[in-house]
Amino acid sequence: MDNGYAIETRGLNLWYGDFQALFDVDLGVKKGIITSMIGPSGCGKTTLLRTCNRINERLGYVRTTGNVFVLGHDIFADDVEIVQVRKEVGMVFQRPNPLPISIRDNVLFGFRLHEARMRKVPAGEEAAVLESALRQVLLWDAVKDRLDQPATGLSLEEQQKLCIARLLPVKPEVLLMDEPCSALDPAGTEAVEEMIWQLRGDYTILIVTHNMAQARRASDECVFMLLGKIIEHGRTEEVFLNPLNSETADYIEGRYG
């Protein structure tokens, strides 16, 4: 089933205990482009994002109904292995969370976990994987001489790039980003945005942001959420210039949020 969507939700409802956080969410995220999700705090953007790689259910009191399809496959089906889902759907958090090991080990962590245990990795392949991942996030030149230093010594911007780089060696299709720039200064934000734009096309990117300017300049499509519902979803310039819905317009103009 290939309908051009990397992620598709149908009638998705989600409860944290008694509190319903998502209401009948139907969303199609198209392959290969950047889709941003905006909306006021508590509107369910992050919840929706976290549902797409099933990281929410670690909290025991989360209950969902409806379906989430990733690359056409229902990730809540009985025969789904959660590790396989997370390989395809990588996630980047608000605060960069590099592991307290070297830059090299961070980038190769997932690769060693998945690839190196299935087959004999030829000499030199690790180095190639490492360089390719770091080049894709525009970090190679900055760190190539200190690959064995601890990743926690990098600047926040570099750490966030590293956190994206380490997802790439296991070849995910989808990258989920939960406000990836909110811990960064303006220069860092610009650099990370530029890098995300570079990844466009190779990966499907779904990015949650509080920053409307960021959504506007760095995404192809934009989803506006309010109180657990999707209010509007369209091409970013359309959503910003000609919102169909008055709530969207009010939010974009900064009347609430």
Added chain:
Amino acid sequence: MFAATSLNRRSYRNQAVAKAVFGLMTVALVIPVLVILGALIVRGGPAISWEFLFTPPVNGMTEGGILPALIGTIWLVVVALIASVPIGIAAALYLSEYAPDNFLTRTINLAIINLAGVPSIVHALFGVGAFVLFFRFGTSILAASLTLAVMTLPVVIVATRESLQAVPQAFREACWNMGATRWQTIRKVVLPNSVSGILTGVILEVSRAAGETAPIMFTGAAAYLMFLPQSVFDQTMAMSLHLYVIATQQPSVPEEIPYGVALVLISIVLLMNAISIAFRVYLRGLKKW
């Protein structure tokens, strides 16, 4: 207009009194430790010599050294560690990394806390019933060490669990997101970053086990033996029991010998604690977050 009012002055006076009282209490805490150490060094110091450490007691324990007790304590502690450390760390890993927060987990936690509060003489009787009689280990190093292990398990579990919890949750999330299982996460990230705290717990257990008397008195330690233990099924002498015996049961022991034994025992414990602190400082220096 900014001059102090009488109300200000009264507040300052109360503040000064409070500070003085709390400070004195803190100093009072240290006094017993210093007095004990001082007394032991002054009175037991003259007894300490290489000969004291490395020869057996002679002449009804009124002369000679403490070698069998020293060796026996090492036996007891080492066997207790072998028994309790793997169990304690495994239990702490389960409770911290796997167990859901439910009624059963909370009950287990409560049980561990209560286990830590059980008087040592009760552990001793449990040891007699379980290890000496039921498992037929007899009065032996094995039975005594297992009793010590049960008694010190909560120390290991609590210390390990606390150091596991100190590993930032973000590290775990990072691993899970790359598709690591919980065990892979534990092995590659959680354990390497909590090993200093775990070691502290283990060393704390050593110092606790080395000093206990009641749990070993009925289960494997003897007042006086002619021979050194050859295996875990032998009885043994032990520092703490030896001290008890020569201080209370044996007349005409020269005064400096019990003080000397006490000094050696407390030195072992303090040395262990010092190693633990040094190790923790060293490992903390390696951490980079």
